[in-house]
Amino acid sequence: MVERRRLERFELAVPASLQVISGTGDREQEFINLLTKNVCAGGAYFYTDHPLPENTLVKIDLVLSIERLKKIKGKQAQIKVKGQVIRSEPNGMAICFDPEYS
DSSP states (O other): OOOOOSSOOBOOOOEEEEEEEESSGGGTTOEEEEEEEEEETTEEEEEOSSOOOTTOEEEEEEEEEHHHHHOOTTOEEEEEEEEEEEEEETTEEEEEEOTTOO
16 A cells, blocks of 8 residues: 655644534534544544544644653643544544644
């Protein structure tokens, strides 16, 4: 299998909160707490037994522990992005981040 990814992907379990903003009707505005399986600048894969349908739009808050990254205790960085579910599987889903990071 040929690797087609242009961006380097990192195997990281990062806590995230997703808010459904469109595409699922009854689940809109729902908040879901998940962990990433891997992350790159263009998106992330999230473990879940209840993946959202493809094309669902979401807001994502990723919480990165600076303690883990830089050994500075008691600090964390929060990254807020919008994205769209591009692949849904039985044990997870891939979300592409909005390139505008709005």
